[in-house]
Amino acid sequence: MTKIDFMQGNTACAEGALAAGCRFFGGYPITPSTEVAEHMAAKLPKLGGVFIQMEDEIAGIAAVIGASWTGVRAMTATSGPGFSLMMENLGFAVMTETPCVVVNIQRGGPSTGQPTMSAQGDMLQCRFGSHGDYSIIALSPASVQEMYELTVKAFNLADRFRIPVFLMADEIIGHMRERIEIPDTIPAGERKLLEKDTLPYHAGKDLVPGFPQFGKGYGVHVTGLTHDERGYPCTTSPSVHEELVKRLVAKVESARHEIADFRVTNPGAEIIFITYGSPARTVEQLIHDHPDANIGHLRLRMVWPFCENALGEFPDARVFLVPEQNLGQIAREIERHTSVPVVPLPKLGGALHTPAELKAAMEAWR
Amino acid sequence: MRLVIDERRCKGCNLCTIVCPYKIFRQGAKPNARGIVVPELDRPERCANCRLQALYGRTLCGMCQMICPDQAISWKDEEIGEPTKVAIEF
Amino acid sequence: MTYTDWLREDRLPHIYCAGCGNGTIINCTLNAVDHMGWKKEDTVFVSGIGCSSRAPGYISTDSLHTTHGRALAFATGIKMANPGLHVVIFTGDGDLAAIGGNHFIHACRRNIDLTVICMNNQIYGMTGGQGSPTTPVGALSTTTPYGSREPTFDLCQLASAAGANFVSRWTSYHVKELTRAIHTGLQIPGFSFIEAAVQCPTNYGRRNKFRQVMDQVEYFKTHAILQQKAERLKAEGKSVPENSIVIGDFIRRDRPAMGVKR
Ligand SMILES: Cc1ncc(C[n+]2csc(CCOP(=O)(O)OP(=O)(O)O)c2C)c(N)n1
Ligand code: SF4
Ligand code: SF4
Ligand code: SF4
Ligand SMILES: [Mg+2]
Numbered sequence: 001m002t003k004i005d006f007m008q009g010n011t012a013c014a015e016g017a018l019a020a021g022c023r024f025f026g027g028y029p030i031t032p033s034t035e036v037a038e039h040m041a042a043k044l045p046k047l048g049g050v051f052i053q054m055e056d057e058i059a060g061i062a063a064v065i066g067a068s069w070t071g072v073r074a075m076t077a078t079s080g081p082g083f084s085l086m087m088e089n090l091g092f093a094v095m096t097e098t099p100c101v102v103v104n105i106q107r108g109g110p111s112t113g114q115p116t117m118s119a120q121g122d123m124l125q126c127r128f129g130s131h132g133d134y135s136i137i138a139l140s141p142a143s144v145q146e147m148y149e150l151t152v153k154a155f156n157l158a159d160r161f162r163i164p165v166f167l168m169a170d171e172i173i174g175h176m177r178e179r180i181e182i183p184d185t186i187p188a189g190e191r192k193l194l195e196k197d198t199l200p201y202h203a204g205k206d207l208v209p210g211f212p213q214f215g216k217g218y219g220v221h222v223t224g225l226t227h228d229e230r231g232y233p234c235t236t237s238p239s240v241h242e243e244l245v246k247r248l249v250a251k252v253e254s255a256r257h258e259i260a261d262f263r264v265t266n267p268g269a270e271i272i273f274i275t276y277g278s279p280a281r282t283v284e285q286l287i288h289d290h291p292d293a294n295i296g297h298l299r300l301r302m303v304w305p306f307c308e309n310a311l312g313e314f315p316d317a318r319v320f321l322v323p324e325q326n327l328g329q330i331a332r333e334i335e336r337h338t339s340v341p342v343v344p345l346p347k348l349g350g351a352l353h354t355p356a357e358l359k360a361a362m363e364a365w366r
Numbered sequence: 367m368r369l370v371i372d373e374r375r376c377k378g379c380n381l382c383t384i385v386c387p388y389k390i391f392r393q394g395a396k397p398n399a400r401g402i403v404v405p406e407l408d409r410p411e412r413c414a415n416c417r418l419q420a421l422y423g424r425t426l427c428g429m430c431q432m433i434c435p436d437q438a439i440s441w442k443d444e445e446i447g448e449p450t451k452v453a454i455e456f
Numbered sequence: 457m458t459y460t461d462w463l464r465e466d467r468l469p470h471i472y473c474a475g476c477g478n479g480t481i482i483n484c485t486l487n488a489v490d491h492m493g494w495k496k497e498d499t500v501f502v503s504g505i506g507c508s509s510r511a512p513g514y515i516s517t518d519s520l521h522t523t524h525g526r527a528l529a530f531a532t533g534i535k536m537a538n539p540g541l542h543v544v545i546f547t548g549d550g551d552l553a554a555i556g557g558n559h560f561i562h563a564c565r566r567n568i569d570l571t572v573i574c575m576n577n578q579i580y581g582m583t584g585g586q587g588s589p590t591t592p593v594g595a596l597s598t599t600t601p602y603g604s605r606e607p608t609f610d611l612c613q614l615a616s617a618a619g620a621n622f623v624s625r626w627t628s629y630h631v632k633e634l635t636r637a638i639h640t641g642l643q644i645p646g647f648s649f650i651e652a653a654v655q656c657p658t659n660y661g662r663r664n665k666f667r668q669v670m671d672q673v674e675y676f677k678t679h680a681i682l683q684q685k686a687e688r689l690k691a692e693g694k695s696v697p698e699n700s701i702v703i704g705d706f707i708r709r710d711r712p713a714m715g716v717k718r
Contacts, residue, residue, distance in 0.1 A: 024537050050536045055562040059529035066533025069520060092523050214518040215541050217497035221513050223521035232467060233513060375468060379475030379669045432631040435479025436469055
């Protein structure tokens with residue numbers, strides 16, 4: 001039986017994690033994400049899980065990665081300043097192919113910026129913030145319901161692809177309270193273990209090697225150095241490095257159409273809004289207020305990897321309007337994939353776009 | 367048991383020469399094929415471990431093996447038929 | 457089984473320079489681990505970045521070679537998530553006390569059930585010989601070309617003050633004592649910290665009047681002074697000779713610990 005509840009976005013995120021079987025949380029308090037940690041601190045011990053408040057975010061993500069190698073589903077939650085601190089170890093998770101979930105309840109930056117105000121300024125950082133070439137998955141919830149659902153999904157994707165998966169929420173969604181339906185079953189996913197007598201970093205067709213969980217007798221060496229299929233450091237061979245990095249990218253990018261997650265409203269429209277996270281709410285309001293205006297809406301629930309095919313859902317598009325709580329981070333990505341004009345509608349400072357603002361932007365293209 | 371230095375691993379640091387109570391290891395004189403001057407063994411049959419390991423069923427002394435940073439020192443069983451020299455010093 | 461059975465033979469010889477003390481510390485550690493009678497599949501080695509931190513790559517158990525300074529944070533995650541695993545950390549003076557200093561004191565404070573072996577060569581070996589928080593005053597390094605002027609950390613005092621259950625220091629000359637100390641550390645629940653003074657002939661010895669590898673190891677032999685003796689000298693109002701390396705077990709206690717298997 002589905003359970004109806006009323007809760008905050010951050011709480012829904014923690015509940016989703018627990019439902020997905022997350023049994024380890026390591027992190028450091030930071031507004032506006034702290035409620036996720038607090039909820040995990042209250043619930044995990046009762047479920048036989050571990051909550052640990054580390055000395056900083058670098059340690060938080062490190063502990064999560066360590067825990068993940070013991071086979072447990074593990075997560076951390078943070079916001080801008082903590083997210084910046086995590087970057088080196090996130091690259092380590094990518095290189096070692098460690099499944100983990102990182103929640104970022106975005107606030108205004110740069111630096112300490114606006115701790116209590118909403119923003120979407122870390123959308124490129126989550127994709128490119130660590131050094132070197134790589135690929136990750138980023139999901140972006142636009143409701144309390146999705147804080148729950150997409151957190152569950154993040155764990156399944158992290159295990160399937162053996163990568164860090166980011167839940168890129170914003171302060172508005174994190175702190176909003178609304179109705180939520182908690183399902184009694186959730187989509188299952190599991191971490192495929194390494195088959196015996198297979199080299200630990202040998203990947204098959206799906207480009208994702210089996211997971212040699214610690215404590216199972218694999219005797220695996222895991223290193224952030226460039227490594228061969230045995231997992232042994234191999235740092236001067238150009239071909240070993242090139243093959244490894246290309247596989248790390250390809251395992252995600254080649255699956256992007258299959259895993260794409262977006263919602264389409266009015267596919268026949270000519271003026272299309274593209275959103276993720278809280279700006280979607282204003283667009284929904286606008287459509288609600290002007291049912292006959294034929295306003296198109298592409299709402300990305302998965303922002304990275306960017307699935308360019310989603311743009312093709314609007315064959316008559318004359319313009320893509322992209323309201324974001326940043327200076328046009330994803331608008332720039334959209335622009336790469338279309339000849340239709342892309343108009344960023346940036347809004348900084350923490351307030352949501354108003355329907356009037358979006359309407360005005362739309363009218364300019366009538 | 368026979369004391370051996372694995373020439374593929376030894377890097378010629380001579381640390382073994384400072385720990386052996388019997389001074390069995392002596393600095394070598396000429397480089398081997400890898401350009402490493404491997405220590406020479408002076409009557410290795412005197413080594414406590416060569417003599418007594420089989421009897422006690424565990425490594426005795428073992429200082430040289432422990433300090434050798436390159437895991438180059440070990441003891442091998444004599445081949446069948448190989449004469450075992452017994453050296454007891456009074 | 458003997459300790460050599462724990463080596464990842466297909467990766468030997470290792471990358472360490474001739475005479476590098478790190479190889480000796482690996483021997484002592486594996487000897488102690490072997491004496492514990494642990495199963496390989498229950499044992500995990502963790503390290504940060506540096507020459508010392510390459511050690512787990514030569515051991516045939518599961519091992520995690522992490523980022524510079526963060527080994528203890530990764531190890532905390534492993535141990536808390538699965539207290540059934542025995543977790544042993546290799547680290548260097550730079551890795552542990554410079555970039556990882558914060559993780560170090562907090563792991564001691566939590567008194568988490570880990571055993572940490574720090575190969576203190578008083579230098580950044582891997583990056584070519586820069587000064588570290590333990591480079592002695594006056595010593596030459598590539599970043600202290602006129603002699604280091606910074607006061608140093610005493611890693612054992614740091615661990616003691618921060619709350620570790622077991623704290624001990626030996627050198628690469630004192631292989632038997634070091635092995636025994638590591639063995640003790642492995643047995644004691646809570647955080648065990650063992651500092652091993654090691655020679656880095658390439659990047660420390662060469663610049664600091666140790667022409668031969670043996671010279672620095674001889675120095676360890678002649679300048680090491682047992683903690684009890686140092687205490688006695690102090691009690692008698694005499695001074696401990698300058699440049700002594702005080703060795704011995706400094707702390708052994710039973711503070712409440714985390715991550716201990718029940
Ligand atoms: C974040 C980061 N900063 C700097 C480095 C470069 N680096 C690699 S090893 C090292 C110092 C290692 O010194 P230590 O921990 O004493 O190990 P040793 O090589 O002496 O055993 C440094 C600075 C790095 N790998 N990562
Ligand atoms: S085991 Fe002892 S006696 Fe034998 S060679 Fe080594 S150091 Fe010498
Ligand atoms: S200690 Fe080992 S590496 Fe060094 S000279 Fe002796 S056998 Fe060779
Ligand atoms: S640089 Fe120093 S610490 Fe590194 S391997 Fe060489 S001798 Fe050892
Ligand atoms: Mg060092």
